[in-house]
Amino acid sequence: MIERASLAAGMGSALGRGWRLLADAVLPPRCLLCGESVAEPAALCARCWSGIDLFAPPWCALCGLPFPYPIAGKAVCGECAATPPAFDRARAVFAYNEKSRPLILAFKHADATHLAGALGRWMGRAGEEVLEKADLLLPVPLHWTRLFARRYNQSALLAYAIRASGGPPVAPDWLLRRRRTRSQGRFGRSARAANVRGAFYLRPGKSVKGMRVVLVDDVMTTGATLEECARVLRRAGAEFVGALTLARALARGT
Secondary structure, eight states: OOOHHHHHHHHHHHHHHHHHHHHHHHHHBBBBBTTOOOOSBOOHHHHHHHOOOBSSSBOOTOOOOOOOSSOSOOOHHHHHHSSSSSSSSSEEEEEETTTTTTHHHHHHHSSEEEEHHHHHHHHHHHHHHHTTTTTTEEEEEOOOOHHHHHHHHHHHHHHHHHHHOOOOOOOTTEESSOOOOOOOGGHHHHHHHHHHHHHEEEEETTTTTTOEEEEEEEEEESHHHHHHHHHHHHTTSSSSSEEEEEEEOOOOTT
């Protein structure tokens, strides 16, 4: 019985590879960013990969900010040492800059939702420390008016993609936004914090007490939005609050 099952599984795998080769021959996989032909689906070409600043250790043990020099142990950056964040740990895949911005904007504003699977897999690998033993993924919510206009919450799509790559379950509507805040892009650090203060709440009847939860968002700039969400979850009794984003702006304090 076991041998028969193994044979069937092998045949299914071979059949899947055959269909994959046929599909690639008819519609060759394209780079997610520039559209050039690539060897694997849902990938970047070598040129685009070389332009993406991927994060890797050593980095701040709390916020994940990469250090420009080798450093031993679980060091903390100066900003986190002076003012520890409300979340326990944050990680991002790559830097948000002129090279990665087109990828983010296409996904966020140009209906390129097909990118979610690949982006979520990258986040799952980069965020292993944050996702370890996590109970839930909580996407940073949009106000209903923005959700209606955009038709999808990019953070929720990323959360479901992380789940599909082996991450914890997603609670898409546990964290809510009570008011429509102004776009953060025009504000400096202190104004960003003021803009989102009191903007989020936990849905009545839902409990995160004693749970390990991870916030999911597309970009972390100053961290004001993630900080405010983390405070809500802390007050609700969460044991651990992580933050996982696709990209991270390196110019902090702006």
